[in-house]
Amino acid sequence: MRIVRFAHPQGMSFGVAEGQGDAATVAQIEGHPFAEIVFTGQRWAMADVRLLSPILPSKVVGIGKNYAEHAREMGGEAPSEPLIFLKPSTTVIGPADPIRLPVVSSHVDHEAELAVVIGVRGARSVSADQAVAAVFGYTCANDVTARDLQKSEPQWTRAKGFDSFCPIGPWIETDLDTADLGVRCEVDGELRQNGRTSELVHPIATLISYISHVMTLLPGDIILTGTPAGVGPITAGQTVSVSIDGLGTLTNPVVSA
Numbered sequence: 329m330r331i332v333r334f335a336h337p338q339g340m341s342f343g344v345a346e347g348q349g350d351a352a353t354v355a356q357i358e359g360h361p362f363a364e365i366v367f368t369g370q371r372w373a374m375a376d377v378r379l380l381s382p383i384l385p386s387k388v389v390g391i392g393k394n395y396a397e398h399a400r401e402m403g404g405e406a407p408s409e410p411l412i413f414l415k416p417s418t419t420v421i422g423p424a425d426p427i428r429l430p431v432v433s434s435h436v437d438h439e440a441e442l443a444v445v446i447g448v449r450g451a452r453s454v455s456a457d458q459a460v461a462a463v464f465g466y467t468c469a470n471d472v473t474a475r476d477l478q479k480s481e482p483q484w485t486r487a488k489g490f491d492s493f494c495p496i497g498p499w500i501e502t503d504l505d506t507a508d509l510g511v512r513c514e515v516d517g518e519l520r521q522n523g524r525t526s527e528l529v530h531p532i533a534t535l536i537s538y539i540s541h542v543m544t545l546l547p548g549d550i551i552l553t554g555t556p557a558g559v560g561p562i563t564a565g566q567t568v569s570v571s572i573d574g575l576g577t578l579t580n581p582v583v584s585a
């Protein structure tokens with residue numbers, strides 16, 4: 329099931345995306361998607377609505393250097409334990425929303441990632457075996473990073489935390505086998521990143537368990553699982569697209585502040 333949050337002539341709602349191409353529609357549901365899915369009977373053509381970020385998390389938990397090749401391109405090795413950091417909820421934007429380049433940085437990179445969305449049970453001190461029960465679904469994400477600031481400061485909050493630095497979408501897929509998915513990033517049609525989730529150093533269940541022993545994961549929280557090698561700079565006027573097998577494509581324009 330593909331869960332969306334969308335703007336329509338009557339306001340904003342959650343819904344279920346159905347169909348493909350010109351025949352795609354959005355069926356409105358009552359309330360939020362963590363309860364039993366109940367359809368209102370209202371349906372719109374996908375072309376007549378605007379997709380928003382599919383969820384508004386209380387927090388976004390990032391994982392650094394979780395692909396060995398990316399760790400090496402950053403000048404090191406993958407850590408023996410997950411390397412976690414936080415992105416503010418205000419970094420989150422949706423499909424087609426602009427990534428805004430801050431004036432204090434001269435080098436901002438894209439980072440294509442598979443994102444895990446935590447479900448209604450949440451997660452607190454769960455084992456890896458229990459982790460799958462905490463997952464609501466998955467979506468595409470772009471862990472936008474001011475690389476020059478990241479390299480110049482001992483912690484990553486500023487480099488990762490600017491408004492608009494966490495595009496997610498276009499929807500949450502609730503039924504997906506994530507063992508070996510292609511994760512790609514294109515900038516103006518040029519392929520920059522091309523990895524697979526089978527290459528994750530620390531698998532998803534391990535990440536959920538590890539993080540949940542540090543902080544309680546609440547419904548709707550996002551875990552960014554790490555980015556493949558090939559990260560690179562983006563500039564105003566460009567368009568960045570993150571594509572993941574089974575999840576579609578998340579596209580965002582890049583603009584100056």
